[in-house]
Amino acid sequence: MNAVLKSGFLLAFSLMSAGLMSKDRDFSLSVKKAEAKTLHFEVSNAKNLSLFIYNDSEGELYAENLSDEGQVAKSYDLQALAPGTYYLVAESESKVEKYKFTISKTNSINMDKTPVSSITKPEFTISGHMVKLHMDGPKYPVNVSVSDSSNNIHYSGSKVAEDGSVDLTFDLNPQFAETYTIRVEENGNVFNKIISFR
Structure with a gap:
């Protein structure tokens, strides 16, 4: 073909x-x-x-x-x-x-x-309004931020892999915002995950 x-x-x-x-x-x-x-x-x-x-x-x-x-x-x-x-x-x-x-x-x-x-792309597990982020084997520090649709920052930090992985859990309360964006950056590579509670 x-x-x-x-x-x-x-x-x-x-x-x-x-x-x-x-x-x-x-x-x-x-x-x-x-x-x-x-x-x-x-x-x-x-x-x-x-x-x-x-x-x-x-x-x-x-x-x-x-x-x-x-x-x-x-x-x-x-x-x-x-x-x-x-x-x-x-x-x-x-x-x-x-x-x-x-x-x-x-x-x-x-x-x-x-x-x-x-x-390696980040993995997201969503249960209700709890969101878990997991990355296997990042070689560089991972910068993570969580913002809402009004650009309010709810979390911003840098993580270094512990025991070969990065794990974070966020409580994204829908009372504060209906939509959140989780931005994950490693060595210039950016991944965005949009979480919507609408």
């Missing part, structure tokens, strides 16, 4: 026979090879995974959502892309990984086998 990408290049992909589900709850991306101007990689636990290709000058060039729970083999034909630096981003509900690849003037592709960044 082929799909025309936004920038005009073609994406060719094939699904491998579903393998055994990994014990990990999240995806794993493995760079296989790059030849000519075709990039090959595999993703396990690909359910609800979004893939993006972008560069700094043109922004997003392609986006795709995967739903297969098993292992997916992908081949991206990048013939229409000019020489330069690009990024492949894989994003699930709980993490984001970014891989750098370059296309040379001779049309060869070189892709890093390890991500240039890997970020």
